[in-house]
Amino acid sequence: xxxxxxxxxxxxxxxxxxxxxxxxxxxxxxxxxxxxxxxxxxxxxxxxxxxxxxxxxxxxxxxxxxxxxxxxxxxxxxxxxxxxxxxxxxxxxxxxxxxxxxxxxxxxxxxxxxxxxxxxxxxxxxxxxxxxxxxxxxxxxxxxxxxxxxxxxxxxxxxxxxxxxxxxxxxxxxxxxxxxxxxxxxxxxxxxxxxxxxxxxxxxxxxxxxxxxxxxxxxxxxxxxxxxxxxxxxxxxxxxxxxxxxxxxxxxxxxxxxxxxxxxxxxxxxxxxxxxxxxxxxxxxxxxxxxxxxxxxxxxxxx
Numbered sequence: 001x002x003x004x005x006x007x008x009x010x011x012x013x014x015x016x017x018x019x020x021x022x023x024x025x026x027x028x029x030x031x032x033x034x035x036x037x038x039x040x041x042x043x044x045x046x047x048x049x050x051x052x053x054x055x056x057x058x059x060x061x062x063x064x065x066x067x068x069x070x071x072x073x074x075x076x077x078x079x080x081x082x083x084x085x086x087x088x089x090x091x092x093x094x095x096x097x098x099x100x101x102x103x104x105x106x107x108x109x110x111x112x113x114x115x116x117x118x119x120x121x122x123x124x125x126x127x128x129x130x131x132x133x134x135x136x137x138x139x140x141x142x143x144x145x146x147x148x149x150x151x152x153x154x155x156x157x158x159x160x161x162x163x164x165x166x167x168x169x170x171x172x173x174x175x176x177x178x179x180x181x182x183x184x185x186x187x188x189x190x191x192x193x194x195x196x197x198x199x200x201x202x203x204x205x206x207x208x209x210x211x212x213x214x215x216x217x218x219x220x221x222x223x224x225x226x227x228x229x230x231x232x233x234x235x236x237x238x239x240x241x242x243x244x245x246x247x248x249x250x251x252x253x254x255x256x257x258x259x260x261x262x263x264x265x266x267x268x269x270x271x272x273x274x275x276x277x278x279x280x281x282x283x284x285x286x287x288x289x290x291x292x293x294x295x296x297x298x299x300x301x302x303x
Contacts, residue, residue, distance in 0.1 A: 017153035029156040029224045031263035032163045035256045036217035038244035042255035043210045049186025054111030057118035058088040058211040060233035062218025070137040077140040081219040088215020096204040122230040134229030182206045
């Protein structure tokens with residue numbers, strides 16, 4: 001049944017360009033970028049039990065890698081996406097040993113520090129990132145020798161294909177031994193340690209995979225927007241990503257729906273309410289914060 005629902009959702013998403021104008025299609029394409037980033041966060045929050053706030057750091061590493069390559073004349077989208085995912089994965093693997101010394105709120109704050117330092121570096125390293133002005137890139141090619149992607153519909157469909165393939169890969173990963181181990185660590189870490197599992201190594205592997213997904217989302221940002229700036233990896237972006245994961249109720253599909261809802265409130269309802277999107281997003285934060293514990297208590301009573 002979940003497979004049928006996922007297929008139906010994918011088909012419904014695919015027809016959006018046929019029934020919507022250029023602006024809604026462009027917003028939907030950007031929502032797909034947030035979907036990938038939210039999946040990266042959900043992999044840590046729901047599977048590994050790590051309340052991560054800093055996935056936008058690796059998102060930024062991937063985005064700037066893709067942007068610099070694209071400005072250097074390498075504008076084949078598959079190359080940009082692969083390079084973005086690889087560099088972000090390396091960045092996650094390098095920072096993981098420091099972060100894995102913490103858990104819970106301390107881990108949340110440590111990842112927040114990583115996100116803040118990355119955003120600051122992007123704003124200050126003007127010779128590479130152009131600072132707050134950001135980097136503009138030329139249109140990308142869907143494959144070597146293909147025509148540049150410029151039409152909103154084609155950009156959207158390309159982004160949808162990337163997200164669908166990444167989602168299928170993550171669904172396969174969730175059935176792996178490592179994912180089962182991460183769930184066990186999230187449930188009772190001392191017991192997993194007592195059973196002989198190398199907890200730090202396993203968490204580092206999971207964190208690195210999540211970094212790869214975040215970097216892929218960063219590469220997709222360049223494909224869709226052809227622009228990146230420090231604002232794309234700032235506090236607001238990190239907050240909205242965590243909100244999307246929280247709405248997702250512990251599943252990757254839920255995180256995808258949460259990301260779509262966040263973008264709909266920010267860029268859809270917010271525009272239609274004379275710029276009240278911050279208020280609407282704040283109300284959404286409060287709703288999730290209070291509704292989820294209530295739902296959990298009701299489920300325990302039913303059980």
